[in-house]
Amino acid sequence: MTLATETDSAKRTRQSKGGPAKGRTALERFGKIDMPDLTYTKAIARATAPLYEKVRHHIPEIEWPVHAPYVYWINKLKKERGAVILAHNYQTPEIFHCVADISGDSLQLAREATLVDEEVIVQCGVHFMAETSKLLNPEKTVLIPDMKAGCSLSESITGADVRLLREAHPGVPIVTYVNTSAEVKAETDICCTSSNAVRVVESFDSDTVFCIPDEYLAQNVARQTNKKILTWKGHCEVHERFTAEELLEYKKADPAIQIIAHPECHPSVVAVADYAGSTSGMIEYATNQKPGSKVLLVTECSMASNIEEQAKGVEFIKPCNLCPHMKRITLPKILESLVYMKEEVTIDPALAKRARRAVERMVNLKPN
Numbered sequence: 001m002t003l004a005t006e007t008d009s010a011k012r013t014r015q016s017k018g019g020p021a022k023g024r025t026a027l028e029r030f031g032k033i034d035m036p037d038l039t040y041t042k043a044i045a046r047a048t049a050p051l052y053e054k055v056r057h058h059i060p061e062i063e064w065p066v067h068a069p070y071v072y073w074i075n076k077l078k079k080e081r082g083a084v085i086l087a088h089n090y091q092t093p094e095i096f097h098c099v100a101d102i103s104g105d106s107l108q109l110a111r112e113a114t115l116v117d118e119e120v121i122v123q124c125g126v127h128f129m130a131e132t133s134k135l136l137n138p139e140k141t142v143l144i145p146d147m148k149a150g151c152s153l154s155e156s157i158t159g160a161d162v163r164l165l166r167e168a169h170p171g172v173p174i175v176t177y178v179n180t181s182a183e184v185k186a187e188t189d190i191c192c193t194s195s196n197a198v199r200v201v202e203s204f205d206s207d208t209v210f211c212i213p214d215e216y217l218a219q220n221v222a223r224q225t226n227k228k229i230l231t232w233k234g235h236c237e238v239h240e241r242f243t244a245e246e247l248l249e250y251k252k253a254d255p256a257i258q259i260i261a262h263p264e265c266h267p268s269v270v271a272v273a274d275y276a277g278s279t280s281g282m283i284e285y286a287t288n289q290k291p292g293s294k295v296l297l298v299t300e301c302s303m304a305s306n307i308e309e310q311a312k313g314v315e316f317i318k319p320c321n322l323c324p325h326m327k328r329i330t331l332p333k334i335l336e337s338l339v340y341m342k343e344e345v346t347i348d349p350a351l352a353k354r355a356r357r358a359v360e361r362m363v364n365l366k367p368n
């Protein structure tokens with residue numbers, strides 16, 4: 001799915017306010033600053049040398065003079081703007097290691113942003129993640145460097161679709177994956193992540209529960225509960241590309257390889273994995289559980305590059321599936337975000353209140 005314009009969910013959330021955000025723009029509120037000179041000077045080379053050491057295995061030395069001025073000015077301007085940079089695990093190594101203040105999965109990022117003093121959040125991830133950060137940090141200014149950074153899963157369903165499901169299945173609780181827009185979250189009972197989905201589904205008395213919109217996540221949940229799980233036909237275009245056959249080929253070539261898969265993959269892929277979990281769970285497993293010296297990470301391929309340093313002694317095999325939406329976020333766009341204070345993510349307050357309730361119910365869910 002190619003998203004060439006503002007994402008549909010971004011448009012709907014904006015239109016629900018009756019047009020563009022009213023009042024002063026973020027640039028008017030925070031004031032103008034000039035775009036810095038991006039020459040690679042000796043001073044910039046010196047200042048960024050320690051950061052280059054973190055990405056040396058991924059960025060050839062000859063390319064560093066292109067990245068370094070952006071890294072230098074982003075780190076300088078984020079302080080000037082009072083901004084914190086959140087980077088999802090699927091961002092490129094130069095963003096993840098050289099400019100991010102907080103990295104993690106989408107919910108982790110939004111929650112950690114509530115703990116920092118900075119007034120501005122620059123979300124290096126896709127649009128639903130920026131919305132989740134805005135939901136949990138309503139008083140802060142949330143910027144996304146590219147408003148077109150969407151998600152095939154999030155765009156697969158609308159709030160109107162959820163209302164129709166409720167009408168057709170009265171009384172059936174609706175659990176929504178966090179990878180959805182605020183308008184979808186607002187229509188549902190509770191959110192879930194890939195790591196707590198089974199627990200959230202089982203928190204209801206009902207024998208039947210909707211788990212939407214990811215069909216494969218729902219099927220993977222259904223294998224771990226006695227409840228009847230109803231779902232939707234949404235898929236992550238990155239994870240749906242993996243097949244059990246290709247993973248078994250790797251195992252055949254080297255039986256010692258440990259396969260770690262994301263539950264957005266087809267159940268047949270999860271069935272051949274040694275471990276399945278959220279991106280944070282996968283990182284924890286690869287770094288702390290020491291599963292073996294060769295690990296095949298069945299997820300977006302930047303993640304392996306980002307955690308190599310952390311998981312010392314593990315050789316990652318990366319079947320390279322990139323998320324085109326995540327890759328819309330680049331250093332030049334992050335710098336523009338800080339200079340021009342764009343693009344600001346806004347959510348209608350009434351809708352935000354309902355969507356936040358679904359997220360908070362999940363966060364406050366007591367362990368079984």
Ligand code: SF4
Binds near residue numbers: 126150179323325
């Ligand atoms: S990796 Fe999949 S779920 Fe994540 S943003 Fe990309 S399309 Fe969406």
